[in-house]
Amino acid sequence: MSSQQQAVEPPLDTTTVNRLQGNMGVGTLAMSVLAFSSPLATVAGTMPVLLMFGGDSAPAIYLIMTAMLLIFSVGFVLMSSRIKNPGGFYSFVTAGLGKAAGLGGAFLALVGYLFIGYFAPVFFAVTMSSFVVNTLGGPDIPWYWYALVIIVLTTYFAYNRIDLSAKVLTIVMVLEVLIIVVYDVAAFTHNVSTGAELSVSMPRPSDATFGLALLFAIGNFFGFEATVIYRDEVRNPARTIPRATYLSVLGIGVFYAATASAYVAFFGADGVQSAAAADTSNLFHNSIVLLLGRIFADVMTVLLITSTLACMLSIQNIAARYGFSLARDRALPRALGRVHPKHNSPYLSALAVGAVWAVGTVLFAVLALPPEQLYVVASGSGTFSVLLLMFIASAxxxxxxxxxxxxxxxxxxxxxxxxxxxxxxxxAVTIIAITNFPELVGGSGAITVIFMGLTFALFLGGFIYAWVLRSKKPDVYARLGRQKY
Incomplete structure (x- = not known):
């Protein structure tokens, strides 16, 4: 840092009143990460897509991804011991590649998580509407009302102290894990009772679908960055962050590999890929009906609804803290960097995230866009942004x-x-994402150009904004990426 930058840099507030605070331990922090991946939504939605591309090699793909992200976690955890700021990848990229790249990475993170998170209210609305009409025989309420209700609910939790969100997420995650474990046991038991041989294969990189399988698998691990973002809100961060990071990556990988194996056990190594291709959206539901009955399938649907809420809450908390970090560094309006005097939460930033989602919902409702297409595009484009950010952060x-x-x-x-x-x-995975972007967002060439262009424009925009700040507001430029209070 130059002497000129040091001279104009404003004093920093070091009072504990102005800091985020919480009391999360290793378990609750790991559960918050698991909630991001939404286990039931993954098992019911993403995993059948992975099986469609990878077939009986899906369990091995999860284990390969686990091994690679554990290697990623080695540098990630070491970096967290050096850069003791709650800025996540924003702080890491700034420390390694400079303030301009850090600001570009922060924009990728904030918008990427906003996009990924927006899949949740739309997916919740579609699932809830179907459940109310088809299962409960209730009225057919427009999807956007359900979406607005869940946005208000998660914003309430995100507005409050992080410990409240952690308790909600832990309860929901325990229920989700239990029902998936029951399904796994039933599938393996069915395999044993029929005398069928259980076998899984190693993936073949030469296969045309191998890259797509990797791409869909890595999205199931997103969110473990939250272990660093919550640095000020956990007990003993020097111990909690490393343990929660490794536990999250290893737990997610082994858990999903086991469930992918359960799919293979039920449908057979030779039949699982064709079954997933023929009935991708209902593969999990229909197999639960066959294994455990329709009542259990209805219970699963209810938990899928609560799973979506937990996923959305986890993402909203992360996005709010990125907005908070940028506001503290004066790169966004300073109001977003305020800490609630009672809850010690980034309450205005959390409200802003909810407001963005609510405005988007109203806008898409007015435009009469189909909700089924919205959550695919939102999730896919957000996934690409975060994947690109992870690559930049690793470098x-x-x-x-x-x-x-x-x-x-x-x-x-x-x-x-x-x-x-x-x-x-x-x-390599980022290159795969670029070459297969239409499959990732489920859209046409125009959608590909728009959303891929937006992603790179965000990163480039961070560079341009940082250069403007360096020239016009050197005091703000000096703060970027440090996140000291």
Missing amino acids: AVFVYFLRQRRNAPESVWRSLVAPLISSLFLG
Whole structure:
């Protein structure tokens, strides 16, 4: 930092009253991460797509992804011990690649999570409407009313202290995990009772669908970055963050690999891919009906609805904290950086996220756009933004520790080799995402051009904005990415 920047940099508020606060431990933090992936929505929605592309190699794909993201976590955790700020990838990219890249990464994160999160109210609305009409025999209420209700509900929880959200997420996650475990046991039991051989295969990179299978699998792991974002809101962050990070990645990977194996056990290694292709959207529901009965399937649907709420709440909390971090650095309106005097939460930033989703819902309702298409486009484009950010962050970790070799050398494996491996892997997956973007967003060439262009424009826009700040507001530029209070 130059002497001029130091001279104009304003004093920072170090009072605890002005800080985010919470009391999350390893378990509740890991559950908040698991909620992001929405286990039931993953098992019922994303996993059949993965099976359609990967067939009986889906369990192995999850394990490969787990191994690679554990390698990513090595540098991630080491970086968290050096950059003790709650800015997530924003702080990491700034430390490794500079303020302009950091601001571009922050914009990717904020908009990416806003997009991913918007899939939830729309998906909730479609699922809830179908359940009310087809199962309960109730009225056919327009989808946007359901969407607005869940936006208000999650915004209420996000407005309050993080511990309230953590309790809600933990309860919902326990119920979700239990019902999926019951399904797994029933599927494996069915396999044993029929005397069928249970076998899974290794993926073949030469297959045309291998890249798409990887792409859909990695999205199930998003959200473990939250372990760093909540630094000020957990007990003993030096211990809690590393443990929760590794537990989240390993737990998600093994859990989904086991459930993918259950699918293979029920449909058979030779039949699971064709079954997933023939009935992608209803594969989980129909197999539950066959294994456990319709009542159990109805219970699953109710938990799928609560799972969507938990997923949306987890994403809203993360997006709110990115907005909060940017506001604290004066890159966004300062009001978004306010801390609630009672709940110690980023309440105005949480309200802003809910307001963006609500305005989007009203706008799409007025335009009469089909909700089924909305959540596919929102989820796919948001996933691409976060994937690109993870690649940039991994490269930033490598560059940061490469620069630090002379002054404070760390383990070569932790600081250089692991970040380099994860950078190469995530770079390859990013290229796959670019070449298969239409499948990711489920849209036409026009949608591909618009949303892919928007993603890269966000990162480039961060560079341009940072350069403007450097020239016009050097005091704001000096703050970028530091997130000290």
